[in-house]
């Protein structure tokens with residue numbers, strides 16, 4: 049096999065959910081499409097890598113050309129009274145698909161993991177506390193993944209914000225949001241948001 053094909057297969061195989069056989073199929077298909085049509089594909093990837101940054105307020109994905117704050121943070125239609133806390137920017141879309149949350153978001157960038165040296169300052173937690181205060185947030189909904197660390201992170205946030213009069217809740221069932229984007233899963237997240245419990 050030509051080294052160009054091998055290199056492409058290796059790159060494609062590094063993507064999540066793609067095994068060797070799928071990577072080979074995609075690489076062969078790209079060769080068959082020819083340079084012009086592959087150019088559109090590579091241009092989109094280049095734009096994605098260079099053109100997407102994160103919101104300076106909440107950490108959501110943001111186009112490089114859209115200023116410093118995202119459309120959630122700047123929307124006059126979204127309430128500042130509820131703030132949904134997620135681990136990763138991609139988790140926002142799982143919550144957003146439900147249509148259940150009309151508040152703002154806050155991306156932590158991970159979860160507390162003392163053994164790995166990840167404390168509150170390594171995450172976007174200090175910013176969460178300052179935002180909750182300045183926005184006048186009444187409820188923080190913790191939607192971190194249902195791991196030991198995800199739960200501990202929720203309790204840490206609750207311990208800090210409850211004395212300030214902010215209600216802190218946790219989505220009801222253990223769902224790892226990042227992978228959940230299809231319809232059935234959206235229904236489950238929807239239910240989980242409605243049945244959230246106080247921390």
Ligand SMILES: [Zn+2]
Pocket residue numbers: 103104105106107108117118119120121122
């Ligand atoms: Zn934002």
